[in-house]
Amino acid sequence: MSALLPDAARPRRILxxxxxxxxxxxxxxxxxxxRHALDDxxxxxxxxxxxxxxxxxxxxxxxxxxxxxxxxxxDARTLCPDIATAPSDPAGDLAFLERLAxxxxxxxxxxxxxxxxxxxxxxxxxxxxxxxEGRLLADVAEAFARRELTLRCAIAPTAGAAWALSHYGPPxxxxxxxxxxxxxxxxxxxxxxxxxxxxxxxxxxxxxxxLGELATIGRDxxxxxxxxxxxxxxxxxxxxxxxxxxxxxxxxxxxxxxMPLVQRRLMEPIRHRQLLDQVVGDLxxxxxxxxxxxxxxxxxxxxxxxxxxxxxxxxRLEMAAATREAAHICRLFAARLDDVDAGFGIxxxxxxxxxxxxxxxxxxxxxxxxxxxxxxxxxxxxxxxVRLGRDAVTRPVPFASHIPERAQRWQPPLEPEPTSQGxxxxxxxxxxxxxxxxxxxxxxxxxxxxxxxxxxxxxxxEVARVExxxxxxxxxxxxxxxxxxxxxxxxxxxxxxxxxxYRLGIVGDGRGGAPDWYLQGLCA
Amino acid sequence: xxxxxxxxxxxxxxxxxxxxxxxxxARWRPGLVAVQGPALHNEVFALSREAAGAGVxxxxxxxDWRHVPRECGCEAEDRRGVLWVQTxxxxxxxxxxxRAGLPADLQGRVIHVLAxxxxxxxxxxxxxxxxxxxxxxxxxxxxxxxxxxxTASRRLTLASERHGVPLFLVRLDAARDLSSARMRWEATxxxxxxxxxxxxxxxxxxxxxxxxxxxxxxxxxxxxGEDGKTLRAGRAGGETDRAVANWAAGLQHRxxxxxx
Numbered sequence: 001m002s003a004l005l006p007d008a009a010r011p012r013r014i015l016x017x018x019x020x021x022x023x024x025x026x027x028x029x030x031x032x033x034x035r036h037a038l039d040d041x042x043x044x045x046x047x048x049x050x051x052x053x054x055x056x057x058x059x060x061x062x063x064x065x066x067x068x069x070x071x072x073x074x075d076a077r078t079l080c081p082d083i084a085t086a087p088s089d090p091a092g093d094l095a096f097l098e099r100l101a102x103x104x105x106x107x108x109x110x111x112x113x114x115x116x117x118x119x120x121x122x123x124x125x126x127x128x129x130x131x132x133e134g135r136l137l138a139d140v141a142e143a144f145a146r147r148e149l150t151l152r153c154a155i156a157p158t159a160g161a162a163w164a165l166s167h168y169g170p171p172x173x174x175x176x177x178x179x180x181x182x183x184x185x186x187x188x189x190x191x192x193x194x195x196x197x198x199x200x201x202x203x204x205x206x207x208x209x210x211l212g213e214l215a216t217i218g219r220d221x222x223x224x225x226x227x228x229x230x231x232x233x234x235x236x237x238x239x240x241x242x243x244x245x246x247x248x249x250x251x252x253x254x255x256x257x258x259m260p261l262v263q264r265r266l267m268e269p270i271r272h273r274q275l276l277d278q279v280v281g282d283l284x285x286x287x288x289x290x291x292x293x294x295x296x297x298x299x300x301x302x303x304x305x306x307x308x309x310x311x312x313x314x315x316r317l318e319m320a321a322a323t324r325e326a327a328h329i330c331r332l333f334a335a336r337l338d339d340v341d342a343g344f345g346i347x348x349x350x351x352x353x354x355x356x357x358x359x360x361x362x363x364x365x366x367x368x369x370x371x372x373x374x375x376x377x378x379x380x381x382x383x384x385x386v387r388l389g390r391d392a393v394t395r396p397v398p399f400a401s402h403i404p405e406r407a408q409r410w411q412p413p414l415e416p417e418p419t420s421q422g423x424x425x426x427x428x429x430x431x432x433x434x435x436x437x438x439x440x441x442x443x444x445x446x447x448x449x450x451x452x453x454x455x456x457x458x459x460x461x462e463v464a465r466v467e468x469x470x471x472x473x474x475x476x477x478x479x480x481x482x483x484x485x486x487x488x489x490x491x492x493x494x495x496x497x498x499x500x501x502y503r504l505g506i507v508g509d510g511r512g513g514a515p516d517w518y519l520q521g522l523c524a
Numbered sequence: 525x526x527x528x529x530x531x532x533x534x535x536x537x538x539x540x541x542x543x544x545x546x547x548x549x550a551r552w553r554p555g556l557v558a559v560q561g562p563a564l565h566n567e568v569f570a571l572s573r574e575a576a577g578a579g580v581x582x583x584x585x586x587x588d589w590r591h592v593p594r595e596c597g598c599e600a601e602d603r604r605g606v607l608w609v610q611t612x613x614x615x616x617x618x619x620x621x622x623r624a625g626l627p628a629d630l631q632g633r634v635i636h637v638l639a640x641x642x643x644x645x646x647x648x649x650x651x652x653x654x655x656x657x658x659x660x661x662x663x664x665x666x667x668x669x670x671x672x673x674x675t676a677s678r679r680l681t682l683a684s685e686r687h688g689v690p691l692f693l694v695r696l697d698a699a700r701d702l703s704s705a706r707m708r709w710e711a712t713x714x715x716x717x718x719x720x721x722x723x724x725x726x727x728x729x730x731x732x733x734x735x736x737x738x739x740x741x742x743x744x745x746x747x748x749g750e751d752g753k754t755l756r757a758g759r760a761g762g763e764t765d766r767a768v769a770n771w772a773a774g775l776q777h778r779x780x781x782x783x784x
Contacts (some may be wrong), residue, residue: 244763373650374654375656376655377657378653379659385643388639392640392644393635393637395634396623396634408622408624429624430619430622432578435616435620457573459573464715472662488544490726496714497713523575524578524583
C-alpha cells in the first residue's frame with residue numbers, strides 16, 4: 001500500500017549540499033596541483049567593478065588576515081599588504097557546479113542546481129541503499145572530502161528546510177518526516193528563508209531575527225507588510241510555507257545531455273579542397289550515425305577546422321528542418337567551404353550539432369534501395385499480401401487426386417511445396433481451368449459418343465477433332481455413392497479453339513438421367 | 525568477341541552495326557531477343573472464349589526467357605519465379621492457371637495473384653516488375669478498364685525497363701486503345717497441325733498472331749506454333765513483305781540526316 005501512495009506514506013526527502021568555499025576550491029583544483037602551494041598564504045579571488053577590484057572569495061589565511069567577500073581589494077590590502085590575488089571565474093564556477101550536479105545524482109534520481117554554490121538532490125526512498133540517512137550524509141561528506149571540496153549538507157522533507165539546515169543548521173542535520181518542522185527550525189536565523197537582502201533588512205529592522213519570532217507577531221501582520229511582494233524571494237510568508245511544505249516549490253532538475261560531436265584528427269595536414277570535401281563527407285556520415293542512434297536530426301551544425309598555425313576556422317549551418325542525411329549536409333557545407341583559407345594546412349576537423357531535434361527513424365533507405373536494385377521476392381509478396389489480402393497471393397501445388405479441380409490446391413507462395421508422387425503425364429491437361437465447370441448443350445453427338453457440335457456461352461462450336469475419352473472414375477473414398485464418372489475429351493473446333501470437356505456419367509449407369517456435358521478447361 | 529575488341533572500335537562502327545542490325549531485325553522472329561534485347565512491355569489482345577491470349581503470352585515469354593543472353597560466368601540455374609496476375613473477372617471468364625497444364629519449366633514457379641479490381645491488379649503488376657526475383661510477369665485484365673489508361677501503361681513500361689523484368693499483359697475482349705507497350709499483339713487460336721500418331725486428335729498449340737504495333741519491328745502476321753521447347757513462326761498474310769520494305773525504307777530515311 002505504501003508503494004502505491006508514496007506521497008502519503010513516504011514524504012519527500014531532499015538532500016541539500018552547500019559548498020561554502022566553492023569558488024576558492026574550484027580555483028585550487030584547477031591547473032594541476034601547483035595551486036595547493038598557495039594554501040597557507042592569504043589569497044583572494046577578485047572581480048573587477050566600476051570602483052576597482054572587489055573580493056569574491058578568500059582562502060582561510062586570507063580570511064584570517066581580514067579579507068571578506070564583498071570587500072574592495074584596496075581595503076583588504078590595507079589590512080594585509082602581501083595578499084595574493086587571482087581573477088574569479090563565475091562562468092567556470094557555474095559550469096563546475098553543473099558537472100557536480102550530475103555527479104551528485106549518485107545519491108538520488110535527480111538533482112537540481114542551487115546557484116551559485118549549492119546542490120539539491122532528491123533522495124526520496126533512496127537512503128536504504130546507503131544504510132540510512134545518516135550514512136548517506138557521511139558518504140556525501142566523504143566523497144566531497146575526496147574531491148577536496150568543503151561542504152555542509154542536510155536532509156529535510158522540503159527543499160527549503162534542507163537549504164536552511166545546510167546553511168544555518170548544525171552539520172549533518174536531518175529533519176525527519178515525523179518531526180515538528182516548525183519547532184525544529186525555530187532557532188534558525190531569518191536568513192535561512194532564502195530572502196532578498198532588502199527583505200532581510202526590513203525584517204531585521206522589525207526586530208525579527210529567528211524563524212520562530214515570525215510566528216510571534218502573527219501571520220496577518222506579515223501579510224499586510226508584504227502584501228504586494230509576489231516573488232517567493234521577497235515574501236517571507238511564501239518562503240515559510242515552502243519550508244514547511246505547505247506550498248509546493250518547483251525545482252528544475254539537471255538532465256545530463258551530450259551534444260552530438262564527431263571529429264577527425266588528420267595524420268597529415270590537408271591543404272586542398274578535394275581532401276577537405278572527403279573529410280567533411282566522412283564527418284557528415286559519422287554525424288548521421290550519431291544522430292540516428294539518438295533518433296534526432298540536426299538543425300544547426302558547426303564545423304570547426306583547426307589549422308596548423310593555431311587558427312580555428314568555424315563554419316555554421318542552419319537547416320530549415322531537422323536532417324541527418326549525410327549527402328545533404330555535405331552539399332550544404334560545400335558552398336560554405338569555398339572561402340576557407342587552409343594556410344599551412346588543417347590538422348583537425350570537428351563537426352558539432354549544437355541544435356538537434358527529434359527526428360523519427362524511417363525506412364526511407366529501404367525504399368531507395370528497392371528503387372535501384374528491385375525488391376526481393378519476400379518483400380514483393382509482403383507488399384502484395386498487405387494490400388490485397390493473404391488469400392489473394394497463392395501458388396498452385398499438386399494434390400493427390402484424380403479429379404482435375406481437386407488435383408490442384410492453392411497455398412501461400414513461400415511455403416515449401418508438399419511432397420507428392422510424380423504423376424506420369426499420359427494425358428495432356430488444359431492450360432487453364434474454369435473455377436466451376438460450365439454446362440454446355442451438346443447439340444449433336446455421334447453414336448460412338450463424340451460430341452459434334454455444342455453451345456457454350458451463347459456460341460455454337462463445331463468440333464473438328466477429338467481425343468478421348470479419358471475416363472476418370474469418382475473417388476469413392478471421398479464421395480458419396482451417387483457420384484458419376486466423367487469422360488473427358490480434348491477437342492478442337494473448326495476455328496482451332498481447343499477445349500477440355502467432359503460428360504458426366506454414361507447412359508444406363510443407374511445414377512440419374514441422361515448424362516450432362518460440361519466444359520472445364522481451356523487449352524492453349 | 526571480347527569486350528576489349530569491341531571497345532577498341534570507333535564509335536562510327538557501332539553506328540553501322542546498329543543500322544545493319546536494325547535493318548536485319550526489321551521483322552520479328554522467335555529468338556530475336558538474343559540479338560536485340562527483350563521487349564519489356566508486351567500486350568496480347570485476345571478473346572476470353574479461348575486460351576490463346578495466355579498461350580501466346582506464355583510462348584513469347586518462354587521464347588524470350590530461353591534466348592535471353594546470360595552474362596558470362598553465370599552458371600547457376602535460373603530459378604526465378606513467375607508472377608501471374610488476374611482480376612477476379614478475368615479468372616471467371618478464362619479460368620485460372622492449371623499447374624499440370626503449364627509448360628514443364630513453369631510448373632513449380634508460378635505465383636498467382638487474384639485481384640478484386642483492376643487497380644489492384646495494376647498495383648500487383650508493378651510490384652512484380654520491381655521484384656528482381658521474378659523472371660517475368662503475366663497479367664490478365666478484361667476489357668478496356670478506365671484504370672488502365674495510357675499513364676498506367678507508361679508506369680508499367682518504366683518499371684519494367686528500369687528493373688528488366690518483362691511484362692506480358694493479356695487484354696481479354698479489349699479494343700485496341702492507347703498504350704505505351706513496346707509490342708502489341710492480337711492473338712487467336714489457329715487449327716493445329718495434326719499430331720503424328722493420332723491425326724484425329726488436336727495437335728500442338730497453334731495461334732494466329734498479328735503484331736500490329738511495335739517500336740522496333742515492322743508490323744506483320746505470323747502463324748505461331750509451339751512444339752516441345754521451341755516457338756515456331758510461319759508466314760501468314762501476303763502484305764507483310766511490303767510493310768517491311770516500307771518500314772525499313774522509312775528507317776533509313778530517318779537515319780540519313782543524323783550522319784555527320
